[in-house]
Amino acid sequence: MGMTITEKILAAHAGLDAVSPGDLINARVDVALGNDITAPIAIQKFRESGAERVYDKDRVILVPDHFVPNKDIASAMQARTLREFAREQELTYFFDAGEMGVEHSLLPEKGLVLPGDLVIGADSHTCTYGGLGAFSTGVGSTDLAAAMVTGEVWLKVPETIRFVYTGDLQPWVEGKDLILYTIGDIGVDGALYRSMEFTGPVIDALGMAGRLTMANMAIEAGGKNGIIAPDAVTESFVSARAVRPYTPCFSDPDAVYARVIEYDVSRIEPQVAFPHLPENTRSISEVGQVVIDQAVIGSCTNGRIEDMRSAAAVLKGRKAAKGVRLIVIPTTPKVYRSAVEEGLFQIFLDAGAIIGPPTCGPCLGGHMGILAKGERAVATTNRNFVGRMGHPESEVYLANPAVAAASAVLGRIGGPGEL
Amino acid sequence: MKITGNVYKFGDDVDTDLIIPARYLNTSEPAELAKHCMEDADPTFASRVSDGDIIVGGKNFGCGSSREHAPIAIKAAGVACVVARSFARIFYRNAFNMGLAILECEAADRFRTGDTLSVDFDTGAIVHLDTGETFSTRPIPPFMQELVKSGGLMAQVKKR
Numbered sequence: 001m002g003m004t005i006t007e008k009i010l011a012a013h014a015g016l017d018a019v020s021p022g023d024l025i026n027a028r029v030d031v032a033l034g035n036d037i038t039a040p041i042a043i044q045k046f047r048e049s050g051a052e053r054v055y056d057k058d059r060v061i062l063v064p065d066h067f068v069p070n071k072d073i074a075s076a077m078q079a080r081t082l083r084e085f086a087r088e089q090e091l092t093y094f095f096d097a098g099e100m101g102v103e104h105s106l107l108p109e110k111g112l113v114l115p116g117d118l119v120i121g122a123d124s125h126t127c128t129y130g131g132l133g134a135f136s137t138g139v140g141s142t143d144l145a146a147a148m149v150t151g152e153v154w155l156k157v158p159e160t161i162r163f164v165y166t167g168d169l170q171p172w173v174e175g176k177d178l179i180l181y182t183i184g185d186i187g188v189d190g191a192l193y194r195s196m197e198f199t200g201p202v203i204d205a206l207g208m209a210g211r212l213t214m215a216n217m218a219i220e221a222g223g224k225n226g227i228i229a230p231d232a233v234t235e236s237f238v239s240a241r242a243v244r245p246y247t248p249c250f251s252d253p254d255a256v257y258a259r260v261i262e263y264d265v266s267r268i269e270p271q272v273a274f275p276h277l278p279e280n281t282r283s284i285s286e287v288g289q290v291v292i293d294q295a296v297i298g299s300c301t302n303g304r305i306e307d308m309r310s311a312a313a314v315l316k317g318r319k320a321a322k323g324v325r326l327i328v329i330p331t332t333p334k335v336y337r338s339a340v341e342e343g344l345f346q347i348f349l350d351a352g353a354i355i356g357p358p359t360c361g362p363c364l365g366g367h368m369g370i371l372a373k374g375e376r377a378v379a380t381t382n383r384n385f386v387g388r389m390g391h392p393e394s395e396v397y398l399a400n401p402a403v404a405a406a407s408a409v410l411g412r413i414g415g416p417g418e419l
Numbered sequence: 420m421k422i423t424g425n426v427y428k429f430g431d432d433v434d435t436d437l438i439i440p441a442r443y444l445n446t447s448e449p450a451e452l453a454k455h456c457m458e459d460a461d462p463t464f465a466s467r468v469s470d471g472d473i474i475v476g477g478k479n480f481g482c483g484s485s486r487e488h489a490p491i492a493i494k495a496a497g498v499a500c501v502v503a504r505s506f507a508r509i510f511y512r513n514a515f516n517m518g519l520a521i522l523e524c525e526a527a528d529r530f531r532t533g534d535t536l537s538v539d540f541d542t543g544a545i546v547h548l549d550t551g552e553t554f555s556t557r558p559i560p561p562f563m564q565e566l567v568k569s570g571g572l573m574a575q576v577k578k579r
């Protein structure tokens with residue numbers, strides 16, 4: 001019987017010839033990741049276990065990105081815990097100070113996560129690396145602690161839903177819209193415990209940024225992982241940066257899927273997810289009058305250079321509406337530098353934007369753009385839960401970078417087509 | 420083991436930002452997290468809940484973030500177990516890894532805040548003490564039972 005790409009990666013890392021959905025396996029991890037919120041608990045558990053060294057100093061990666069630059073004393077203490085641990089364990093990859101960035105933008109960019117890898121991270125959006133053809137999933141701090149000691153993780157082999165995207169993309173429709181549309185269709189638990197495999201000619205033609213965006217939000221449908229088979233696009237992205245050899249995997253033609261769902265993308269407009277769940281999606285033409293106080297362009301979903309370019313293309317020669325706080329956050333130092341070199345910062349500054357340092361910042365309501373009671377934001381982030389960006393009575397609307405930029409100019413949620 | 424407690428009922432898709440808002444994640448101190456447990460869903464919950472009480476949710480309980488602060492906050496608030504129609508997967512494994520009892524029950528929607536339930540962890544049976552009705556829950560896979568018995572994932576790691 002054939003296997004899916006996810007099953008193949010899991011089997012290979014469990015030292016088995018084959019696995020089937022439902023099997024419980026102990027698998028070797030290629031990378032174990034933690035951040036300034038989740039790693040402190042993992043480090044404490046690591047110490048309590050009596051372990052002295054992490055299983056591999058090249059494979060345990062720590063990235064303080066949520067509350068840095070340190071937003072308060074308590075956050076500073078958490079970041080310090082990571083810094084001290086990284087120094088003590090001589091971790092090869094610890095991204096601090098001028099090297100810091102949002103973890104899920106940073107790791108692909110640095111060639112640290114690769115096709116065919118099995119990656120776990122104590123952060124739910126670890127599923128992002130599926131865009132490269134890796135099996136990659138979010139776990140808790142205890143799982144991270146165990147993996148730091150043993151280099152292994154227990155996993156239940158998930159069933160896979162295969163999504164097939166065909167047709168021609170409408171203007172301003174990006175990977176973000178495809179995944180929002182999908183979540184709107186199947187719901188926030190539509191892929192619960194399952195793998196989401198994104199396929200079809202539209203995916204084949206999608207750039208790496210769009211692929212990472214789609215895999216990033218698999219968790220928003222309850223998915224265990226999102227994955228896209230590696231191809232020439234992947235190869236050209238990865239070959240220049242891979243820090244080690246890798247073995248790509250592919251689904252067999254006779255692989256077994258729990259479901260196959262097909263979408264004709266020619267009918268998909270830019271999408272906006274209304275509060276307070278990512279499944280509350282509407283087409284941009286059906287949004288109505290939603291006045292905004294803030295527009296945020298950034299996060300592990302849409303904070304890469306392609307996203308900066310997309311926002312800049314809309315903002316060029318335009319200004320954010322009076323009173324709208326336009327916040328742009330390039331997610332890594334490299335994205336930041338490229339945006340400067342390509343003249344995008346000039347466009348953002350002319351538009352009246354505030355440009356933040358690489359950080360999660362407002363995405364999870366940490367800092368640098370918290371909403372007051374009753375305020376509304378359009379954001380290129382991935383969650384619009386109650387209180388996600390600040391006050392429990394504030395609202396977050398999810399959209400792609402072009403729509404967020406156009407909305408900043410309009411002062412209400414709208415697409416670039418309206419400008 | 421059997422417990423008896425009062426129900427606090429929440430809806431579908433209770434996310435981890437409702438269980439413990441990110442603004443409190445600058446600490447992992449259980450007592451501190453417990454003070455803000457469920458705050459954005461019910462600001463009075465943390466002050467009203469007492470030891471041994473039961474949280475009941477609908478589908479997809481614990482969706483969103485991987486933060487272990489969520490099960491830690493619930494456990495530290497004194498909650499004895501969470502019953503829901505289904506759980507989000509990271510929350511599910513976190514709960515087992517750190518020893519918070521959770522049960523999947525198809526009939527979870529029939530329980531209301533203020534109901535008294537008795538939960539038998541060995542058989543998975545839930546008895547509604549106000550009506551006398553008994554409900555079954557999805558059996559816990561043997562692998563997970565082992566995990567709980569051995570005291571969680573880190574205890575197993577230590578043994579190895």
Ligand code: SF4
Nearest residue numbers: 125299300360363364
């Ligand atoms: S950018 Fe947002 S979603 Fe991504 S890791 Fe940071 S807080 Fe999480």
